Amino acid sequence: MIDRLGTDAVQGFLEDTSNLKSGWSPGVFFPESCEEAAGLLRSAVADGRRYMVAGNGTGTTGGRIPFGDYIIAMHRLNHIGEVEQTDEDTAILRVQGGALLQDVQAKAAASGWHYPPDPTEKTCFIGSTIANNSSGSRSFRYGPTRKHVRAIRIALPQGDLLEIERGRYLADSEGRFSLELPIAGQLSFMRPDYGMPSTSKHNAGYWSAPGMDLVDLFIGSEGTLGIILEAELQLRKAPEQVIACIVWFLTEDDLFAFIDKARSGASGVAPRAIELFDRNALEFLRQSYPEVPRNTAGAIYFEEETTRENEEGCLEAWMTLMEECNAPADLTWAALDAVGLTRLRDFRHQLPVQVNEWLRRQSETKVSTDMAVPDGQARQLYELYRDACEAEGFTCIIFGHIGNAHLHLNILPKNREEFDRAKRLYRKLVTEVIAMGGTLSAEHGIGKLKSEYLVLMYGEQGIREMVRVKKVFDPYLVLNIGNLIPTNFYEIET
Ligand SMILES: Cc1cc2nc3c(=O)[nH]c(=O)nc-3n(C[C@H](O)[C@H](O)[C@H](O)COP(=O)(O)OP(=O)(O)OC[C@H]3O[C@@H](n4cnc5c(N)ncnc54)[C@H](O)[C@@H]3O)c2cc1C
Structure with a gap:
């Protein structure tokens, strides 16, 4: 070493x-x-x-x-194994936690398979994506990382190495897990006693559900319960082809009518991603993409998997939807091949990249949200963010995974006074989103930046439940202290 x-x-x-x-x-x-x-x-x-x-x-x-x-x-720890087909439609791939997501995806693709999780930033490690239950645009169809992990090998904080295959350790009818380990000994504990929001994406705090699998406690635990060293990933057959479009709208009513219809599969469309750019996000992108149309209310990026046989029908279905929602056909950017797809995806990915680059040159940092609300309340979330920022006079952009009622609001403060006000607004927005049945984090996790807000979601008792589970595995508090759980709940010096 x-x-x-x-x-x-x-x-x-x-x-x-x-x-x-x-x-x-x-x-x-x-x-x-x-x-x-x-x-x-x-x-x-x-x-x-x-x-x-x-x-x-x-x-x-x-x-x-x-x-x-x-x-x-x-x-x-970056080894990537060989793809093993398990039945006609699925295969598995064993990888180490330090393997790059883009290398894992390339390995799967090389033999005609597909690893669906795609948190747009491909230079992340696969172990981190599991520790954070990362998701991204395709999660609209495929769900977050946890749905694609069959097993993990984990180093526990006392030094045990544990392989957890799905189905091996399940909570009993009362919610109790029992397992025997060489170093930690007999562990018997209840799953965290709290409810989870009914959002379609959620990544804030330890997972808890009746009859849950132990593997799901570790996925999304942000390294606080152990180090993900290896994982067995479930692959799917790669789609024959993927079409994508960026569609522009002149009014917010048309934009949200399109989102609703696309989500519900109107006209027979079956998107795997539905992503939003608000007006300000498009202004931001125009700095490097001058061809971005002016005077639009916003845009939607969507992807759908197609075959050679059904491609024409799919395109017709989308055209019908665009017409119904008054999207100007002559402005639409369409990608019907791999080169075009990469171009449109780059455009989507450039937004957070450019915001981050812009921020590095500023004296203040951004205040950003990663919250989601239950499906069906996407427009309310959008309007909550937009109205609150307009009232404060903030420069902000709103973008992201609208298909999952999950939007990133980035407030870009010009000075310290604005930053302090933005932080106060953030707290207020968290309270309002939680009151709507939402989640503090849908995909990025809590880390250190957001741990102070977790109590707004779970209350003190909920955080104590997380501490109880943390101490089952990490009684001496040696691993990832400061992540997820606010340190004042440990009652220790940090
Ligand atoms: C431009 C951009 C766009 C992004 N878009 C998305 C998106 O759409 N969706 C999304 O979900 N995320 C997105 N992210 C966030 C990010 O890519 C993910 O959170 C990713 O999982 C982080 O991986 P990393 O290897 O960089 O982890 P790090 O940043 O190095 O670590 C992240 C956390 O994981 C823990 N950790 C790392 N490895 C392990 C391990 N093996 N075992 C246990 N804990 C571990 C660390 O302690 C830390 O808490 C984006 C980031 C950027 C920069």
């Missing part, structure tokens, strides 16, 4: 895309085997160390940034 100590060695690990800048660490370890990773945790208490797990730093919530902890970097 390689280890590097000192300020220079850790520099690259003190950031992600959150703009949190105050992290520090005495050193970083790069385990080269599962045993080495588990060994670090096994001796953590004796060595007087706490650890923060680092993926590739594309996270948006400061999750990998250490505040005095040593770093366990996943970069050398």
